[in-house]
Amino acid sequence: MATNKNQHFVPRCYLKPFTHDGTGKAIRVFNIDREEMIENAAVKHQCSSSYFYGKNERLEAAIQIVEQKYAGVLKRIRSSSYNNFLAEDELILKRFWLLQYLRTEAASKRAVEMSNDFVGLAGADTSFNLEIRDAVQIAMRVFAENMEVIDDLKACLIKNATEFPFITSDDPAIFNNRWFKSDARHRGSTFGLGSSGALAILPLCENIAFIAYDSDVYSISKSCGFVKTKRESDIHALNKLQFLNGRANIFPGQKFSSQELREDYVACKDNRLNERHVxxxxxxxxxxxxxxxxxxxxxxxxxxxxxxxxxSQTLFPNPKAWPMLLQWRKKGFGMTNGTGVGCVRRSRIDDSGGPSFEKMYTGY
Structure with a gap:
C-alpha cells in the first residue's frame, strides 16, 4: 500500500522555486480557462490527485528517488558557485525531464483519449477502454524501460539575464521539434523521442531553464554548459511553450504582473490545440x-x-517563434531509410532495423 494518498504528478520539489519566497507553501496560479490570476494558492493542492500512481509502494518509492536526486541537482545549480554543468547533473535532469514528460495528468489524459478513440474507431469492446491510472502505470513502465532514450541529446542550462522570469505549468516538460514543424518534407508525419530534431525543455526556476537538443540539427553557443541570454524575445518564446502546453494552470512566480501575463497568454492562445491526437x-x-x-x-x-x-498521430503545438539562442547547425541532418520509422537520430539506427539509413539534410 502506498504511504501517501495525495500524490503529485508535478512534484512539490519542482514547484518550490516558483512559490512565495521559495518556501514551497503558497504559489500564484494563472488559470488558463478563466484567464484569471489566483494569489496564495496552497501548493499541496496543485498538480495532485488521490493515489494518482495507484497504491504500489515500490513505484511510489522509485519516483521519490528520482525526485530527491532532482532536488539535489536543483540546489547545486542555483548556488552562486555553480559555474560548470556537470555530466552527472545533466543525466539526472534528462531522466527527470522524461519522467515528468510521461507522468502528468495531461499526458495521461492524452493517452486515455487516444486509446479510447482508437477502441471506438476499431469497433472493439469498450471494456478495453483505458482509465487514467492505467495510463499512468503504462507511462511508468515506458519510463523504466526507455529511460536512456534522450541520453544522446546535448544539453545545457539557459541563464535568464532579463527582467522577465521563466514561468512553468501543470505540464512543464516541453517536447517539440522545430525541424519537423518547419520542413515541408515532414508535413503530415509525427515525431517521437528518438526523432531527429528533438527538443526537451524544462524551466527550473525563474532564471534558469534546462534544454536538451539534437546536436546534429541544432547548435547552441554555450560555455561550461551554460548559455546566457539577455534577449527578452528568447524568454517570451520559451514561456509561450508553457502557455501552449499547460493543461489548466500556469505558475508564473512573483515578478509577472497579472496584466502582463494575460497579454502574453492572449498573444499565443490561438495556437493552443483542442485535440492532441488524430x-x-x-x-x-x-x-x-x-x-x-x-x-x-x-x-x-x-x-x-x-x-x-x-x-494514431500525436499532435504538438506550433509556436509562432523559437528562441534565437537555438540555431540551426550548418549541414545538419537526420537519418532515414524511407520506412515508417521516419527520420531518426544516429543513436536510434541500431534499434530500427530494415533497409539501410541515409542522411536527410536540413538544408541549413
Whole structure:
C-alpha cells in the first residue's frame, strides 16, 4: 500500500522555486480557462490527485528517488558557485525531464483519449477502454524501460539575464521539434523521442531553464554548459511553450504582473490545440502480388471493407517563434531509410532495423 494518498504528478520539489519566497507553501496560479490570476494558492493542492500512481509502494518509492536526486541537482545549480554543468547533473535532469514528460495528468489524459478513440474507431469492446491510472502505470513502465532514450541529446542550462522570469505549468516538460514543424518534407508525419530534431525543455526556476537538443540539427553557443541570454524575445518564446502546453494552470512566480501575463497568454492562445491526437483510417484498396495497398478514408463507415489499418498521430503545438539562442547547425541532418520509422537520430539506427539509413539534410 502506498504511504501517501495525495500524490503529485508535478512534484512539490519542482514547484518550490516558483512559490512565495521559495518556501514551497503558497504559489500564484494563472488559470488558463478563466484567464484569471489566483494569489496564495496552497501548493499541496496543485498538480495532485488521490493515489494518482495507484497504491504500489515500490513505484511510489522509485519516483521519490528520482525526485530527491532532482532536488539535489536543483540546489547545486542555483548556488552562486555553480559555474560548470556537470555530466552527472545533466543525466539526472534528462531522466527527470522524461519522467515528468510521461507522468502528468495531461499526458495521461492524452493517452486515455487516444486509446479510447482508437477502441471506438476499431469497433472493439469498450471494456478495453483505458482509465487514467492505467495510463499512468503504462507511462511508468515506458519510463523504466526507455529511460536512456534522450541520453544522446546535448544539453545545457539557459541563464535568464532579463527582467522577465521563466514561468512553468501543470505540464512543464516541453517536447517539440522545430525541424519537423518547419520542413515541408515532414508535413503530415509525427515525431517521437528518438526523432531527429528533438527538443526537451524544462524551466527550473525563474532564471534558469534546462534544454536538451539534437546536436546534429541544432547548435547552441554555450560555455561550461551554460548559455546566457539577455534577449527578452528568447524568454517570451520559451514561456509561450508553457502557455501552449499547460493543461489548466500556469505558475508564473512573483515578478509577472497579472496584466502582463494575460497579454502574453492572449498573444499565443490561438495556437493552443483542442485535440492532441488524430486517428487516420485506411481501407484495403488492392493487392499486387505479395503487397497490399491501403487508401485513407475520412470515416470508416463511409465504405464497406474487410481489412483496414488505423494509425494514431500525436499532435504538438506550433509556436509562432523559437528562441534565437537555438540555431540551426550548418549541414545538419537526420537519418532515414524511407520506412515508417521516419527520420531518426544516429543513436536510434541500431534499434530500427530494415533497409539501410541515409542522411536527410536540413538544408541549413
Amino acid at each position: 486517428l487516420h483510417y485506411a481501407v484495403l484498396d488492392r493487392e499486387v502480388g505479395e503487397y497490399k495497398r491501403y487508401r485513407v478514408v475520412s470515416k470508416p463507415e463511409y465504405e464497406s471493407h474487410q481489412e483496414a489499418l488505423v494509425h
